[in-house]
Amino acid sequence: MKIGLPKEIKNHEYRVGMIPNHVKALTQRGHQVLVERGAGSGSGFTDDTYKEAGADLIDSAEEVWTRSEMIVKVKEPISSEYDLIQEGQLIYTYLHLAADPALTEVLLKKNVSGVAYETIETSDGRLPLLVPMSQVAGRMATQVGAQYLQRAYGGKGVLLGGVPGTRRGRVVIIGGGVVGTHAAQIAVGMGADVRILDINPQRLEELDFMFNGRVQTLYSDPYTIAEQAKQADLLIGAVLIAGAKAPTLINRQLISEMEAGTVVVDVAVDQGGCIETCHATTHDAPTYIIDDVVHYCVANMPGAVSRTSTLALNNTTRAHLLSLVDLGVEAACRRDPSLMLGLNTYRGRCTHQAVATSLGYEYSPLV
16 A cells, blocks of 8 residues: 655644654555655654655655555644545544534545544543543643743733742633543642543542542533633633534633633634634634633644654554554454544545534444
């Protein structure tokens, strides 16, 4: 198979879909890998390292897309890449289709086999290819929130850890999954007053045990969300429904009732966001202010720490990559139920139920 690795072109996206070690594994199996020059430079991997791994270096993204049967990326194709997508191509990347009807339409029209990292799911409900980036995004959410709480950025001027004689900053985290847990770890480490809201009582019990009482765990309902949001200095949206659009938990009215200078970080923004006033921003212009509340909604947060993120992501994508390449998409999915759940589009059909429901398509599974 011919596998293409184009350079990411989303704003300040420095990650790369394959590291040289994975390219070497593919070429040793007899596959051909086409790498766009400079694809790995943002993560510290030179063209020479890809060449030594057996890749063919290609001068343009267009040639990589045109000649490849399979494309490996980090982020979903953006509008300027739609014309590069080939009929019947296999694309292996984060897709987030529930929040992107335009891309979904393109993939269906071009009969693309779209395998989404974020919907590959194990039998116990884990999302192994989403976990490492959720870990990164969760930790970054607290870090960037602390930065934008500074008065110079429009925040309250509150130090999360406080100092003797002052109160600690209040961090409210909606969602106790991977993102929320890692956000809480950093917030606790910074000395903040941390509250985590979740709808799963068992998860709240686990978090209470994990943090040994250093965070306040609260059952998530509209009243509690509103009460805590109004008290927050930093509010982090960390909810996820695999493959589906994120539910709106903070509406515009509640934003208007929050204290001036509060910072909200919506990590769910690439799935449509859980805060009504949030829309995707970029690393160039990461924030905006509505009703005196600072909104940070960068959709590719882990791209800013590209070396760490690339290595962590590639650790989890490798096994499925080799399976897809060696067996082909149909055989690989039939052999692995987890990978089957990653198949979002196939031969013009929407093959993931949550995506189909979110966008109004008929659900047509691979059988």
